[in-house]
Amino acid sequence: MADDHPLVREGLQARLEAQEGIEVVGIAACGQELIDKAQTLLPDVIVTDISMPGLSGLEASQILRRIKPELKILMLTMHDNKEYIRRAVACGADGYVLKDAPAEQMITALRQVSAGGSYFGSSVAEALLVEEDERLTQRETDILLLLIDGLSNREIGERLSISARTVETHRANIYRKIGANSLAGLFKYALRHGLVELE
Secondary structure (H helix, E strand, O other): OEOOOHHHHHHHHHHHHOOOOOOOOOOEOOHHHHHHHHHHHOOOEEEEOOOOOOOOHHHHHHHHHHHOOOOEEEEEEOOOOHHHHHHHHHOOOOEEEEOOOOHHHHHHHHHHHHOOOOEEOHHHHHHHHHHHHOOOOHHHHHHHHHHHOOOOHHHHHHHHOOOHHHHHHHHHHHHHHHOOOOHHHHHHHHHHOOOOOOO
């Protein structure tokens, strides 16, 4: 278990150890300490905060996932925005619970993750759903790449066998979804998501 606030660590430890079948084998105050102790103590599950001094919980989780792929990871954090949630999932988190959630929810999440499942609290699941809704469709991705190549709506329509008006509708949706208002914004998005590469 890792958290940089002593009161949180102690409170969480007491709460967990009061549960049947749960044993806290180690406590860490930062990401590097979490990595070191996890390799020595070989826990089944790590419960970690995201924001900690030095290595974050996300970075530590990513490293531990590579070292010990079977390790279960539960994020316990105050961050409820979709960027943190998306990054946690990308780093291999099996669960994500907010610190202001009821204690029972955290225990449920821990047991579920330990059993090989996943757990995302209702507000977290809602944020993930919003993230999913904002992803570009395959057709939108195709149009994005053609826009970056400098093609006009008419040229894209001819290439994809759709009308220029349909291309314009897709184009407006693309700009809205990714929060861009220029071709440069489209290029930055494509670069960030690995759709294009700098030569």
